[in-house]
Amino acid sequence: MFDFSGKTALITGAASGIGKATAEYFFGCGANVVLADINEGAARVVAEALDPSGERVSAFRYDAGASVSAAEVVAHAVERHSGIDHLVSCAGIYDQQITAEMTDEAWRRTIAINLDGVFFLVRSAIPVLRDNGAIVTLASVAAHVGGTGGHAHYGASKGGVLALTRGLAKDLAPRIRVNCVSPGLIETPMTGGLIGRMGEDILKQILLRRYGKPSEIASVIAFLCSDAASFVTGETIIVSGGAYMG
Numbered sequence: 001m002f003d004f005s006g007k008t009a010l011i012t013g014a015a016s017g018i019g020k021a022t023a024e025y026f027f028g029c030g031a032n033v034v035l036a037d038i039n040e041g042a043a044r045v046v047a048e049a050l051d052p053s054g055e056r057v058s059a060f061r062y063d064a065g066a067s068v069s070a071a072e073v074v075a076h077a078v079e080r081h082s083g084i085d086h087l088v089s090c091a092g093i094y095d096q097q098i099t100a101e102m103t104d105e106a107w108r109r110t111i112a113i114n115l116d117g118v119f120f121l122v123r124s125a126i127p128v129l130r131d132n133g134a135i136v137t138l139a140s141v142a143a144h145v146g147g148t149g150g151h152a153h154y155g156a157s158k159g160g161v162l163a164l165t166r167g168l169a170k171d172l173a174p175r176i177r178v179n180c181v182s183p184g185l186i187e188t189p190m191t192g193g194l195i196g197r198m199g200e201d202i203l204k205q206i207l208l209r210r211y212g213k214p215s216e217i218a219s220v221i222a223f224l225c226s227d228a229a230s231f232v233t234g235e236t237i238i239v240s241g242g243a244y245m246g
């Protein structure tokens with residue numbers, strides 16, 4: 001655990017899976033946490049379970065695909081905590097679409113939420129990120145290998161996140177560090193269907209012979225935000241149990 005007392009983390013996609021685990025982890029480290037998610041009701045449930053007093057945790061309705069929503073959630077964080085130290089973009093969608101049958105809308109929606117959303121959020125937060133702040137983006141092993149087939153749009157959006165992370169690291173240095181985590185298969189609502197479809201066979205491709213837990217991504221995100229990673233920027237850490245080695 002790290003000491004994030006007095007720091008403020010804005011975490012998107014915080015109502016579920018990796019974002020939720022990250023919110024729990026940062027709260028446990030002493031941070032103030034803003035949980036941003038399109039599913040405001042679920043984000044509220046997480047927030048109230050973490051901090052019934054509401055002093056250190058709040059939930060906010062946020063749509064990653066809309067730039068105005070990024071500005072609103074950043075304004076909310078500033079109103080509550082007067083600035084942001086840690087920005088973590090976990091909001092994302094994943095669906096199966098064979099490219100030949102993929103509609104314009106399906107392509108656009110995935111790129112809008114998974115890639116445009118990271119840009120909108122970071123651009124809005126730059127003026128209020130405190131010195132020595134840190135940003136962590138979420139890509140995927142799909143960004144490195146193109147996925148397992150049937151989700152080229154998802155892989156492309158996450159490949160964009162990898163490049164965006166490096167570009168942001170250059171633009172925001174030396175004041176803010178920007179890094180990325182690329183998870184392999186982590187057990188969350190997002191992957192329930194995929195794991196079900198692939199069955200036990202997929203475990204043979206994972207050296208550690210199991211799926212990851214959301215908390216095992218949260219701890220790496222926290223490391224990247226912490227002073228333990230004070231000389232790390234523009235980097236991507238792959239957390240896949242050895243399924244993919246970059």
Ligand SMILES: NC(=O)c1ccc[n+]([C@@H]2O[C@H](COP(=O)([O-])OP(=O)(O)OC[C@H]3O[C@@H](n4cnc5c(N)ncnc54)[C@H](O)[C@@H]3O)[C@@H](O)[C@H]2O)c1
Nearest residue numbers: 013015016017018038063064091092140183185186188190
């Ligand atoms: N689970 C995995 O195996 C895995 C692997 C690689 C990468 N990732 C990435 O990690 C991140 C978190 O994934 P997860 O597995 O926790 O998924 P999840 O489905 O459990 O959580 C995603 C969250 O994002 C929110 N969300 C969806 N669309 C949104 C929007 N338009 N605006 C705001 N919030 C929105 C959802 O409401 C949900 O709370 C995603 O970016 C995902 O692509 C996950």
